[in-house]
Amino acid sequence: MIEARELSKTYGRVRAVDGVSFTASAGRVTGFLGLNGSGKTTTLRMLLGLVTPTSGQALVDGRRYRDLRHPARQVGAVLEQGIGHPGQTGRAHLVTQAVFSGAGRSRVDALLDHVGLGHAADQRVGGYSLGMRQRLAVATALLGDPSILVLDEPANGLDPEGIAWLRGLLRDHARAGGTVLISSHLLAEVAQLVDDVVIIAEGRVVRATSLVDLTRGSEARVRVRGGNPGRLWHVLTDAGARITTDGPALEVAGLSPEQVGELAFRAQVPIYELTVRTPDLEQVFLTLATAR
Known part of the structure; x- marks a missing residue:
């Protein structure tokens, strides 16, 4: 489970995130939605210990990310599209990440096949399309077999087949008891995927509810x-x-x-x-x- 408790982040005079609170529960896919500049990415980075909150807490299974004993085995994240050194092959990238994270190399080849990159495992990442790099990023997030996934715009660059594959992967992860927190601008796709929705605007949560209740409460x-x-x-x-x-x-x-x-x-x-x-x-x- 992921919890944001009154998270705030101030840069100089700018309050990028202002008292954000929400929960992403196990067994459910939570969509984290907002316009550009709304504070989404800053919030996700605070959850992952990449940005220090000005105030409030970001907790993963009741602990701060930096206090987790085996973070790669508990949380998998996709935050950037440009993952991987362009001179490395896809397989070499995953092996390197496995060594750094302590996840082990045994899952590398299976993950490459799982994300549809088995045929490109020995190609250099610099020659990958954007969609292929996104698949590699997802494979990296899955290296430690984590129960929690935090994904920022993971569908960018994916073709319709790739988007359907990602949707199935994330739904299966939630059905198996995992937690999924996903940010995306592809709202039609989000609507087919998520169970719960958190909407943020100008650094504040304006609605946090289930998708069913969100649309049911709106006027036809x-x-x-x-x-x-x-x-x-x-x-x-x-x-x-x-x-x-x-x-x-x-x-x-x-x-x-x-x-x-x-x-x-x-x-x-x-x-x-x-x-x-x-x-x-x-x-x-x-x-x-x-x-x-």
Whole structure:
């Protein structure tokens, strides 16, 4: 389990992270989301002992990262895309990291196959594509067979097949009882992967909840397209609806689809389309992240 307890970090007069608290639990995938400059990466680096908090605590299984006896066996991390010396082969990189971390070399070849780099194990990392480097970074994180994974934008550079592979790997890790904390800008992919969501804006947590509760608590809209949009607009607004336009269609908040249909019928406006649009993760995220 990962815990952030009132984490804050100040650089001069800039408060990059301000009292951030959340938990990433075992057996679940937690998405850590925020706009650029929101404090995501600084928070992750504090969790991993790479940045010293100005105040607060970052705990891994109840301890600070620097107090862990075998950190590589407890936490695997992907924080940078440029992993690996360009002159080393993929296999040599993993062997080197295994020696440095005390993880042992026995898993190197199996991990290369596991992340889809078995065919490129003896190629120099400098010749790897961005997606291949990301796979190598994931393999490095898995070297010590850790129960906790902390991943900052791990899908960058991956093609659709690679993204599906990563999603399956992380879901399997959580199902086996592991903890996954992932930051990503690919919100459509995050929505297919995570169980819980932590949204940060301007250095503060604005929402921490399950994905189900996050989207359930947001207002659905009714999309309606009719033969007389102007008359329909007036009828619906008179009934208390809040309306925005999407081309010839109206996006209606505050009324159910049944109410919209009934009002259109009474106004003798023919309806060509009537659908309910449930807010997705991207819509909710943008609303929360830009509201401050």
